[in-house]
Structures are given as C-alpha cells and as structure tokens.
Amino acid sequence: MELITYLSRVDLFKGLSEEELQQLNHITPLEVRPRGTVIASPYMEHKVLYIIKSGSVRLYKVTEDGKELTLDILGTGHLFGEITSFRSGVPLFAVTMEDSVICEMDSGQFRKAITEKPELALKYIEIVTARLQETEDMLEYMAYGSVRKRLLYLFNKLASKLNPSASNEDWIPISVQITHQELASMTGSIRETVTPILNQLADEGILRREGARKPYSIHRSRLQAALSESK
Template identity: 35%
Template sequence: MNKLSLLSQINLFEELPMDELKVIDKMSDMYPMKKGTIVLNPLKPMHALFLLKKGTVRLYRSNEEGKQLTVDLLGDGNVFGETSTFSLHDDDVYAEALTDVYICIIGKEEMESLMKKSPTLAIKFIEILSARLREMYELSEQIALRSVRYRMLALLLKLSERFGKRTNQWQTIDIKITHHDLATMIGSTRETVSATLSQLKKEKIVQKTLFSLKIDVEKAGEELKGSIG
C-alpha cells in the first residue's frame, strides 16, 4: 500500500497540503497487524499517536477481575494514542485489532514538533479531541438521564454511521460486537442489553443474525427525536 496516499485519508491529516504530508510520511512507520494483535498496552506504554488507516480497533479497559470493558470502536481514518501534551484516551486503555489493520505510528516528539509548525494540524487535533470529549459528556448525560433503550438506540446509530452499509432504511453494522461490548459502552448489563435488543427486534427496529446487526435508521432516529427518556 502507498503510505502517502493512506496518510492523506487519515481524518487528522485530510486538510494538510502535500508538502506537509510528505514530511509526515518520512517520520512515520506503517505496520500491517493481524486480527487479535494488542496494538496498545498500558502495561507497556508507548507515547505515540496511532493512525488507523484500514480496519477496526477496539479500545477497552480491564478491571481487577480481568473482565474487558469496551470503551470505543474505531474504524478507517481514526486516530488514537497520546503525547505528553494531548491524549485521545485514558492512560489505562488497551487497543486490540478486531480485524487485520494497517496502522501508522508517529512518536510524541515528532508529533508535537509537527503541531508547533502546522497550525492546521494543531487545530484539527484539537477538533478531534473536542469531539471525543463531547461524546464522553453526551454518554455520561445519557447514562444519568436516559433509559437503556434510548442509550442502545443512540449507540447503534453511532456505530451504523461509522461502520454501516445502507440498504433502503436498514443500516448493517458491519463489525463483530457482543452484548457485553454493548453493555459496557452504555453503562448497562449484558442481560438488560439482551432483553432490550429482543424487544427492538420484535418491534422491527433491529434485525439480528449470528453474524450481523441491522438497524432501521429512520425508525430509530424518529424515536430518539421524540423521546423524553
């Protein structure tokens, strides 16, 4: 794969001129990684930014019992990792490749030097960080004020936007995700999530098979707009 072409499709770099992309191309390394690879491990910290060009990565925490709690799912063009100045996630987060992935890695010194030289890059990074913080605020607000059903529909719509394939009103969420993953992402339990999905399936808002999950985006969107809980 052409690394320069891949870099231009990373959301952090999409507005940069070609000469700046060429500088980043020279200072970054691209790695193909197999499904199941632990890309980021808090026990072996790497102060760097990871640029996900192709594939799906799961961010998760591990509690004292060793249970994995999914924080987020990232697709093509996303960025994760940290420098000493900015962080796109908490310090205790793992990153696992859910599919085969292509990832570029830029060290913290190189990235911070780039941001000092390129106002466009610095502003874009702040925009991404702000969007992540806004998502976290909205989720905490939903957990405090909204029902599990509301939170489930909101999450499924978000995932369908990131990973979905549209067929008429149905959007297929084209990633492997468990009920436990969904539960930890909306602050609920696996049992409650299973019951909620069963009800949504009965109401023909969700279609679930062994390998895929589909959501009627029009019905789900209308319900969220009209919901008070």
C-alpha cells in the same frame, strides 16, 4: 504511495503537499492488529497518535466493579492517542473490534510535525475538542441510561462511525460482527439482560441481521425515534 494517498484523506493531514506527506510516510509505520488486540492501556507506553487506516477500535474504561464502559467507537480515518484520549485523567483502554491496520506516531515525531507545520496543531485542537464532546455524550448514556438506551446509543454510534456514507439509507449495515456478550461488555451489562432487549429491538423493526454470525443492520430513523423516547 498507497499510504501517502491514505494520509491525504485524513482530516488532520488534508492540505499538505505530496512532499510533506512523503515525510510523514517515513514516520508512520503500519501495524496489522488482529481483532481483540489491546493497542493501548494504562499499563502500556502510549504512542502520541494512532491513525486507523482500516478497521475499527473501541475506547473504554473499566469501572470499580470490573465492568467495561465504552467511551468511543472509531473507524477508518479516525485518530486517537495520548493527547486525544489518554490524558483525560481516566485510565482508558483501546482494543480492535476487527482486524485493523494502524499507523503509529510517537511524541517526538508529532512535535516535529506540528513545529514544522503549525496548522496541524490547530486542526488537531479542533479534532480533540469534537472528540471530547462525543466522549462526554457517550459517557452520559453509558453511565446513566437504561441498558436499552445504552444499546440504542451504541448502535447509533457504530453506524455513524463505521458506515458514515450510508447515512441516507433506511437500513444501515454495521460492518463489525458483534456477539451478545460483546454488546453486553460494551454497555456495562450482562448477556442475559442484553439478549431479550435485542430481540425486542428486532421485533420493533429497529434491528436486524440475516443470521447468527452475520453483522447487524439498523433502521436509522426508527432507532433515533426510539432513542429519543427511551428511558
């Protein structure tokens, strides 16, 4: 029953009856994936659809010089998979940013679901279209922006995706604990470059955390102002 309740809150499945959700319940097994687990890559067979029940996932590609370039950050309730992300012509990876619970559906199950319920296909197209636009925006920042601008954009993305209910608060906590090295990898940079920029953002009152092993919080309005000004 817990999974059925959860599925009913996912945008793709809103409006389905309890009986229809019960059918999905049988074809969407839950998998617990520890932090740092690669869920999908160009070298793995992809499920057509992954739904994040809890936790967070980062989608990224690897550049020719071996750096990771983050393309999207996904949190609880978001979905991704072969259609949304892995048929763009760009070899993508998906890795958990924290211990996460993932629902999986293969291509045959998904085709059967949208054949029996065509409105699912329309909702899916809407989700894919929005995701592609977000990915293009993030790729532009990550590929062409300064490291400072990449970090600002990344923190803004993390806050909006992982803690959307706190959008009206001054300080928004980011639920995932991230090291300087991980931030460097996520922005295609190196730790020695990222660390002084993080210190500068803290001095400017944009970023804070209570201790070295604590999650970051961002001041949303200051961050967005800095993002619009940053070169």
